[in-house]
Amino acid sequence: MHCSPPCHEEGARKGALKIACSSTPWPVYRGWWGPCQCGRKKVAKKKSRFMPMNISTWNVRMLRNRNESERPQRCTALIASELARYNNDIAALRETRLAVDGELCERGAGYTFFWSGCGPEERQEAGVGFAVKTSMVGKLAGPPKSVNDRLMTMRLPFSHGLKFATIVSAYAPTMTNPDETKDKFYEDLNTVITAVPHADKLIILGDFNAVGCYSVSWEGVIGKHGVGNCNSNGLLLLQTCAEHGFLITNTVFHLPTRNRTSWMHLCSKH
Numbered sequence: 001m002h003c004s005p006p007c008h009e010e011g012a013r014k015g016a017l018k019i020a021c022s023s024t025p026w027p028v029y030r031g032w033w034g035p036c037q038c039g040r041k042k043v044a045k046k047k048s049r050f051m052p053m054n055i056s057t058w059n060v061r062m063l064r065n066r067n068e069s070e071r072p073q074r075c076t077a078l079i080a081s082e083l084a085r086y087n088n089d090i091a092a093l094r095e096t097r098l099a100v101d102g103e104l105c106e107r108g109a110g111y112t113f114f115w116s117g118c119g120p121e122e123r124q125e126a127g128v129g130f131a132v133k134t135s136m137v138g139k140l141a142g143p144p145k146s147v148n149d150r151l152m153t154m155r156l157p158f159s160h161g162l163k164f165a166t167i168v169s170a171y172a173p174t175m176t177n178p179d180e181t182k183d184k185f186y187e188d189l190n191t192v193i194t195a196v197p198h199a200d201k202l203i204i205l206g207d208f209n210a211v212g213c214y215s216v217s218w219e220g221v222i223g224k225h226g227v228g229n230c231n232s233n234g235l236l237l238l239q240t241c242a243e244h245g246f247l248i249t250n251t252v253f254h255l256p257t258r259n260r261t262s263w264m265h266l267c268s269k270h
Helices: 075-085 179-195 232-244
Strands: 016-023 026-036 041-049 055-059 090-094 101-106 109-118 128-133 145-148 150-157 163-171 201-209
Touching: 055 201, 075 090, 075 101, 075 109, 075 128, 090 163, 090 201, 109 145, 109 150, 128 150, 128 163, 145 179, 150 179, 163 179, 179 232
Parallel strands: 055 090, 163 201
Antiparallel strands: 016 201, 026 041, 090 128, 101 109, 109 128, 145 150, 150 163
16 A cells, blocks of 8 residues: 655644555556557557546645635635646545535536535534545545545546545544544544455545654655654554555655645744
8 A cells, every 4th residue: 555644733733744545556547449550550459548547635724714705715616726727636635624514516617525524513623525526526436425524435436447446535633632532533544444345446645643754663654754753643653554554655755845744833843
């Protein structure tokens, strides 16, 4: 499996990694056969063409406007236009801060939003969701499924509908949350992972509010380009990845420091 580091939080943060886990590189296969011309003879040659799919993960901070008079355009419209600018097919969203579950189509930019939130009477500080190109919504195996306000899943068919990929949008509690809340999140995440059919490709996109660096004891789980020392959230993440055979992909590639985390302390720059 592959992964890539987490992002934001509800209170004061101490760094984070985005994570994206998958069992294989993502390109969606669409079989294609075509003639290949060689000299003056046309030789029928089998070709397979991979149509790459752009998948991203984004901590949007909020999907609704606090004050409609401050910004005439909806937050979802702004996010959709930005996704269209980068030609993203699917984006896993976090910190949507919307109540209950819902769906919204932004026709102008061509994206449909799905989200999972807590009850309307509860404090809305988390929330996860997906933004999917509207042209792809009809191809989904079904509407995205809400687990809770920190986990949501979506199943996407590919290879002529013979195989599927399950995508998980996750938002882990921050360091300021009690241990019981963090343990409950990882219990729910384990339940989601084990429920995915073994034949499915699994991709986990999320903000795990964790930091960690390479260690021989975690070889094959985290790369050599992690950030800082491992905190308690990082340990929970590493244990989960080790249990299911995941690799935190953003730690495998050398990225500029500004792109390794999504939050930095204004004074200490940590």
